[in-house]
Amino acid sequence: MTVPESAWFKSSYSSGEGGECVEVAAASEAVLVRDSKQPTAAKIAFGPRAWGSFVRMAVER
Numbered sequence: 379m380t381v382p383e384s385a386w387f388k389s390s391y392s393s394g395e396g397g398e399c400v401e402v403a404a405a406s407e408a409v410l411v412r413d414s415k416q417p418t419a420a421k422i423a424f425g426p427r428a429w430g431s432f433v434r435m436a437v438e439r
Contacts, residue, residue, distance in 0.1 A: 379405050379407070379410065379421075379423060381403045385403040385405075386402070387402060388402075399413075399415075400412065400413060400414060401413075401414045401417070405423075407425075407426075408424060408426070409423070409426065409429040410422070410423055
């Protein structure tokens with residue numbers, strides 16, 4: 379599953395100082411997550427329901 383490079387984004391809280399960040403992109407059937415320091419390495423794909431659960435849990439904390 380591939381998405382255009384322009385589809386990837388980091389959190390607005392990311393400092394851009396080269397710290398540990400992840401990037402996220404929405405594909406038609408999944409949400410993809412990758413390491414911003416290694417964008418060509420493996421990516422993790424989450425189904426929409428799993429991603430929604432993760433975001434809800436993260437916001438509650």
